[in-house]
Amino acid sequence: MKGSRALACALLLPALAPLLLFTVYPALQSLWLSFHEMAPFSRDTVSVGWENYRLLWSSPEYWHCVRVSCLFTLYTVIPSLALSLGLALALDSNPWFQGFFRTVFLLPVSISSAMAAMLWLFLYNPTAGYLNFTLERLGVSGPNWLGDPRWALVAVAIATVWKELGFNIIFFLAGLSGVPQELHEAATLDGAGWWSRLRHVTLPILSPTIFFTTVVSIVNSFQSFGQIHILTGGGPAGETDTLVYNLYRDAFVHFRAGYASAQAVILFLIIFAATAIQFRIARSKAHYG
Amino acid sequence: MDRGKRGRAVAACVLFLPAVLQLFPLFYLLCMSFKIGGEVMSYPPTVLPKSLNLANYRSALHSAPLWRFLLNSLFVSFAITFLQVFTAILAAFALARFDFPGKTAVFGLFIATMLVPGEVTIIPNYFTLARFGWIDSFAGLIIPWSASGFGVFLLYQFFRSVPKELEEAAALDGASRLRFLFQILVPLSLPAITAFAVYAFISAWNQYLWPLVVVQSTSMQTAQIGLGMFRSQNESMSWGVIMAATSMLIAPTVVLFVFAQKQFVRGLTMSGLKG
Amino acid sequence: MKRLAAAALLLLAVPLRAAPVTLEFWHSMSGEKGALLQSIVDKFNAVSPDARVELQFVGSYEEGLNKLRTALLADRGPHLVQITDIGTQAMADSGAIVPLQDFIDKDPSFPLAKILRPIRRYYELGGRLDSLPFATSGPILYCNADSFAKAGLKAPPRTFAELIEDARKLTNPAEKTTGVTWPLHSWFFEQFLARQGVPFANNGNGREARATAVNFTSPEAFAVVSLWAGMVKEGTFANVGRGWEPAEQNFLAGRSAMLITSTSDVFEVQKKASFRVMTGPLPTNDPKVPGGTVVGGNSIWIMKNKPEAERRAAYEFLKFMASKESQRAWHVGTGYFPIRGDVIEELEKEGFYKKNPAAKTAIDQLRASADIPATQGALLGSFAEVREDAESALELILAGYRTPEDALSWAKSRAEDSLARYNKAVSATAR
Numbered sequence: 001m002k003g004s005r006a007l008a009c010a011l012l013l014p015a016l017a018p019l020l021l022f023t024v025y026p027a028l029q030s031l032w033l034s035f036h037e038m039a040p041f042s043r044d045t046v047s048v049g050w051e052n053y054r055l056l057w058s059s060p061e062y063w064h065c066v067r068v069s070c071l072f073t074l075y076t077v078i079p080s081l082a083l084s085l086g087l088a089l090a091l092d093s094n095p096w097f098q099g100f101f102r103t104v105f106l107l108p109v110s111i112s113s114a115m116a117a118m119l120w121l122f123l124y125n126p127t128a129g130y131l132n133f134t135l136e137r138l139g140v141s142g143p144n145w146l147g148d149p150r151w152a153l154v155a156v157a158i159a160t161v162w163k164e165l166g167f168n169i170i171f172f173l174a175g176l177s178g179v180p181q182e183l184h185e186a187a188t189l190d191g192a193g194w195w196s197r198l199r200h201v202t203l204p205i206l207s208p209t210i211f212f213t214t215v216v217s218i219v220n221s222f223q224s225f226g227q228i229h230i231l232t233g234g235g236p237a238g239e240t241d242t243l244v245y246n247l248y249r250d251a252f253v254h255f256r257a258g259y260a261s262a263q264a265v266i267l268f269l270i271i272f273a274a275t276a277i278q279f280r281i282a283r284s285k286a287h288y289g
Numbered sequence: 290m291d292r293g294k295r296g297r298a299v300a301a302c303v304l305f306l307p308a309v310l311q312l313f314p315l316f317y318l319l320c321m322s323f324k325i326g327g328e329v330m331s332y333p334p335t336v337l338p339k340s341l342n343l344a345n346y347r348s349a350l351h352s353a354p355l356w357r358f359l360l361n362s363l364f365v366s367f368a369i370t371f372l373q374v375f376t377a378i379l380a381a382f383a384l385a386r387f388d389f390p391g392k393t394a395v396f397g398l399f400i401a402t403m404l405v406p407g408e409v410t411i412i413p414n415y416f417t418l419a420r421f422g423w424i425d426s427f428a429g430l431i432i433p434w435s436a437s438g439f440g441v442f443l444l445y446q447f448f449r450s451v452p453k454e455l456e457e458a459a460a461l462d463g464a465s466r467l468r469f470l471f472q473i474l475v476p477l478s479l480p481a482i483t484a485f486a487v488y489a490f491i492s493a494w495n496q497y498l499w500p501l502v503v504v505q506s507t508s509m510q511t512a513q514i515g516l517g518m519f520r521s522q523n524e525s526m527s528w529g530v531i532m533a534a535t536s537m538l539i540a541p542t543v544v545l546f547v548f549a550q551k552q553f554v555r556g557l558t559m560s561g562l563k564g
Numbered sequence: 565m566k567r568l569a570a571a572a573l574l575l576l577a578v579p580l581r582a583a584p585v586t587l588e589f590w591h592s593m594s595g596e597k598g599a600l601l602q603s604i605v606d607k608f609n610a611v612s613p614d615a616r617v618e619l620q621f622v623g624s625y626e627e628g629l630n631k632l633r634t635a636l637l638a639d640r641g642p643h644l645v646q647i648t649d650i651g652t653q654a655m656a657d658s659g660a661i662v663p664l665q666d667f668i669d670k671d672p673s674f675p676l677a678k679i680l681r682p683i684r685r686y687y688e689l690g691g692r693l694d695s696l697p698f699a700t701s702g703p704i705l706y707c708n709a710d711s712f713a714k715a716g717l718k719a720p721p722r723t724f725a726e727l728i729e730d731a732r733k734l735t736n737p738a739e740k741t742t743g744v745t746w747p748l749h750s751w752f753f754e755q756f757l758a759r760q761g762v763p764f765a766n767n768g769n770g771r772e773a774r775a776t777a778v779n780f781t782s783p784e785a786f787a788v789v790s791l792w793a794g795m796v797k798e799g800t801f802a803n804v805g806r807g808w809e810p811a812e813q814n815f816l817a818g819r820s821a822m823l824i825t826s827t828s829d830v831f832e833v834q835k836k837a838s839f840r841v842m843t844g845p846l847p848t849n850d851p852k853v854p855g856g857t858v859v860g861g862n863s864i865w866i867m868k869n870k871p872e873a874e875r876r877a878a879y880e881f882l883k884f885m886a887s888k889e890s891q892r893a894w895h896v897g898t899g900y901f902p903i904r905g906d907v908i909e910e911l912e913k914e915g916f917y918k919k920n921p922a923a924k925t926a927i928d929q930l931r932a933s934a935d936i937p938a939t940q941g942a943l944l945g946s947f948a949e950v951r952e953d954a955e956s957a958l959e960l961i962l963a964g965y966r967t968p969e970d971a972l973s974w975a976k977s978r979a980e981d982s983l984a985r986y987n988k989a990v991s992a993t994a995r
Contacts, residue, residue, distance in 0.1 A: 087307060104308045107546070144804065147748065225498055
């Protein structure tokens with residue numbers, strides 16, 4: 001028994017050590033830093049108490065970032081989930097050229113968000129962008145996607161959905177393959193149509209996958225960085241300035257380490273709370289599936 | 290039978306338009322990479338290039354060590370993937386199959402690390418690396434990411450689902466616990482491990498902010514950062530060249546993924562993710 | 565003891581002599597400008613036996629500054645670094661640099677007197693030149709002469725009123741062309757203010773004492789904003805957003821007939837344009853009010869955390885960069901103006917500006933600028949943040965989200981908060 005305890009420790013150590021050193025320790029240090037402020041161009045710190053948190057609380061710009069983050073999550077998670085679920089269902093019903101279609105949808109997954117953003121940067125180009133040109137030919141005058149405060153967040157969301165879609169499709173395909181064929185056949189024999197089979201057989205069985213994918217999508221969208229950095233840099237007028245992006249700017253552009261750390265702590269609390277709530281819901285519904 | 294055929298046709302039709310939309314940006318990128326000079330920015334814009342001119346590819350390769358960026362990225366991503374998979378297997382095994390005091394706390398710790406946004410850790414980690422002398426080195430790019438709370442969690446879920454009796458039977462045979470892990474549990478969990486490996490690889494490949502901060506010399510740049518630099522360096526010259534560079538940096542993972550996707554989907558299907 | 569030290573020094577000096585020191589130089593010159601910089605550096609490396617300069621491109625000005633600050637936190641970084649004009653105050657406060665003036669004081673052969681007065685007025689802090697201005701520029705108006713001819717226009721507009729009028733004539737909705745464009749960048753806001761003779765910040769543009777307030781709500785600021793937003797509303801201005809490239813692309817693609825941007829692209833634009841290009845000075849509201857443009861661009865700094873011998877070598881390199889040959893090569897290759905008056909005189913004699921009148925536009929404009937604090941340019945510690953605030957306000961106004969009064973006073977208070985914070989932090993940690 002003692003030997004097995006030692007073995008357990010040895011097995012845990014390789015994973016635990018780097019996580020403690022490079023995730024837990026810096027997280028705690030961020031907590032400490034959030035009560036301090038760093039001088040420009042040096043590592044000297046001055047204790048400021050709750051000042052950073054007070055500043056954040058009373059900053060309309062920070063609340064604006066909260067709003068932008070929530071909107072961005074809304075704009076990316078809902079379309080992405082709906083589209084990927086629909087496409088996964090279509091793929092799962094064994095269409096012609098199934099392999100081809102699947103490859104096409106999964107392709108953007110293999111491209112990094114930074115590179116995907118480069119593609120979209122060009123499609124959105126106000127002078128020669130193909131998107132607006134196409135819209136023009138359809139008789140619609142397209143906005144200046146990345147420069148117009150009304151559209152920039154939508155534009156970033158479109159690029160994000162394009163890239164993330166495949167990822168969710170994979171999860172849904174995985175989930176769908178877990179739906180027993182017999183159930184479908186039985187339901188068909190009972191005279192159930194496509195829609196009622198979807199509602200009463202497929203979706204209930206799929207619900208854990210939907211839940212999982214939702215959690216992953218929300219957390220991912222809250223932490224989006226690369227595409228915002230390349231497409232808009234948080235602008236125009238802060239309309240794409242998410243919590244994470246604002247944190248990055250305060251830390252590495254304005255070099256206000258303490259202020260940025262306070263934001264980091266808040267971000268952690270938000271993500272923690274969101275995940276906890278989701279797990280609560282999942283547990284209460286666990287008996288369902 | 291007829292019904293099935295009709296269903297398949299309907300599904301294919303439904304998929305057609307989204308597939309075109311999904312593919313178009315990549316196709317457009319490829320076309321752009323062949324366009325020379327004013328052709329890129331001409332108005333009205335065109336899709337197809339006038340000719341399949343490779344000049345942009347030549348000047349892209351000439352103006353930046355793209356192969357070096359690519360190799361750096363591949364090396365870093367594979368190293369991170371290997372380390373994360375390896376450490377996750379060991380830790381998940383300990384959590385799923387051992388009893389020890391504080392197990393819940395340790396498990397909670399792993400879960401908690403999943404929730405710490407990467408941006409939170411960057412400033413203090415940078416100082417830690419500076420102390421180790423790891424700034425601008427492969428160690429600095431790899432070691433901080435050598436373990437993943439998500440990986441531990443995922444494999445833990447899977448290991449737990451393997452019947453206990455299997456190990457008891459193995460133990461009766463006198464097999465040690467480690468041999469059981471590597472000879473029975475790991476092969477059995479290969480789909481889940483593969484799925485996690487692909488996930489880890491994609492995340493590592495995607496890394497942006499951390500390399501941006503840690504890398505300081507050109508020769509250490511990863512593909513993502515290198516491309517960003519390449520863009521700001523060549524923006525005033527030609528977007529065709531930038532698109533050629535992007536195509537070259539995208540190609541390896543796209544090819545890799547086309548071949549690996551079956552494994553990946555299968556891996557996820559068979560892992561605990563289905564519910 | 566002394567002898568021991570001497571012996572140690574000798575030991576240290578031997579390897580230094582054997583192998584030339586390598587000086588790392590971080591810069592932000594992209595594309596052909598980067599290539600030209602490399603060729604100037606190559607010349608230095610060829611004539612200098614003891615030092616070799618290695619260039620490293622570190623992205624845009626903003627990215628370069630961030631990268632430097634990040635490197636300094638780990639006590640790393642280059643020997644030499646090129647920093648954008650607005651980083652001047654922060655660099656001077658950083659404690660991480662060696663003032664160029666320290667070397668100049670000991671070296672009478674440094675061509676300080678040759679450096680153009682407006683450039684010295686910008687880069688000198690309290691009469692001391694802490695860094696070497698290298699690539700200096702100003703905003704000018706580029707016109708598509710073919711479109712001008714078609715619209716029956718002859719000369720570039722000189723005033724806001726003319727600009728509005730010409731932009732209307734040059735706009736053609738059927739062909740999807742607009743009259744004018746320039747990047748959404750605070751630089752244009754700053755330049756238009758100076759052109760009207762108004763300093764950007766208080767306390768003599770931050771030069772008599774640290775600036776604590778910005779002039780965002782002056783009547784001149786409203787004049788700039790109403791010019792800009794008015795043309796956007798009329799559809800005669802193409803608002804292509806942030807970044808330097810989109811506006812230039814728009815102009816080069818023939819979709820906007822006028823472009824305001826830096827003179828540093830003057831040769832590039834002329835080379836790439838498929839039409840004739842005409843240039844003019846930055847328009848102003850009332851030509852009778854004295855004003856001018858502010859010297860933009862960047863300067864090169866020597867970093868402190870290197871051995872004395874390497875810093876000296878870095879200074880020698882800067883002296884080379886300030887030489888007539890280097891400055892001439894840089895000016896005729898890019899469009900940035902030279903920092904030395906003798907280069908301009910020389911080129912004038914050779915008839916260079918007869919052949920390239922566009923290259924002279926910015927120089928004439930700079931010479932015509934009034935000698936007032938407004939044209940000296942602002943020194944602000946948190947200039948990068950102040951710019952973000954100004955740009956956000958401009959975006960809000962152009963999009964019609966907020967009224968100019970509302971947005972500008974919001975940006976003003978934000979900017980002043982960041983100035984106060986910076987000033988406080990600097991005085992708290994003053995060494």
